[in-house]
Amino acid sequence: MYPITDIAPTTAAILGFPAPAQSRAKVIAEIFHDFSRSRRIAILVTDGLGLSAWRKWKKTMTFLQSLHHRRSIVLRSIMPSITPVNFAAMVTGADLAAHGVQTMNSTFACQTVFGIVREAGKKSAGIGLENYTGSNLLGRCADYWGNAGNGSDDDIAEKIIEIATQRSPDYLIAQFGRIDDTFHQYGPSSPSVVPMLRDTDSRLKLLVKQLKQLSYGVIILSDHGQHDVHAAREGDVCGAHGTGSPEDCLVPCTWVS
16 A cells, blocks of 8 residues: 555656655656556546545446456555645645645645646646546646536547647646545445446546657546445435545556556
């Protein structure tokens, strides 16, 4: 098990750069060695798909399951286990006290991978839906701001390929936010989430194929998980996160070099 902060120094090392200045995290050797020949890196974040939900529903995601069969580790989110805090951890290698990001509209209080890439004369991209962390936080700080509007995760996938094809950023990170929305709506253990998971699996299969053709190595992980809200009434939120529970904090990670 690795802290999610390890993603920042790992991706920086793959690109040949030092870790962000305030990072106290370490390079994940399994990923780094597999990416020794990758020229570019794309990080695809399945927002809210924690280890508990993954283990329950992985048979419905045959492509992602095939990737985990070959390469798979577990990451632990930092506290609180919410989206902006943990995306910030992925790009700084630091905890909340150091990176200072509590909301998608916060300003980073320390160095990011975006800044390191820019200082080296390279380019980065942050991609997500409007008023989601992928756009408002990551896109705002990247060289290429991939705002996919108010649409679906399909729109995010299209924006990823558009930017990767036309701009070729060396470092790309994207948030698939509708996964988290669906878990909030139904709860991560509800069979009602299965159609969304199948669509996500098909989307990832297409993206990995296209990104590999564009010389990208791909890391697929989540920012946090969710737990079921058992006392939820009709119309209430049925899935939640933010606690230190394994359901909220343990997330799967796989990669294709």
